[in-house]
Amino acid sequence: MAERRPLASRRQVAVFLGIPEKTLDQWAYRGLGPRYRRVGKHARYAWRDVEAWLAQQGGGGSDAA
Secondary structure, three states: OOOOOOOEEHHHHHHHHOOOHHHHHHHHHHOOOOOOEEEOOEEEEOHHHHHHHHHHOOOOOOOOO
8 A cells, every 4th residue: 555645834835835825825825846645724635646637738848968
């Protein structure tokens, strides 16, 4: 059975992604960003959802040297 990691707070996800917490607030309002769940009044993220969302984001720059 896969090991479960604790759900992440919005602050933890913001630190992980290197973005302001307010950006996650705005993304959630607009229906963007990683999937989250409400636990009471708090937004909580499953790390697998954050990692899946991040993997789907387009890369910048060029791979050609």
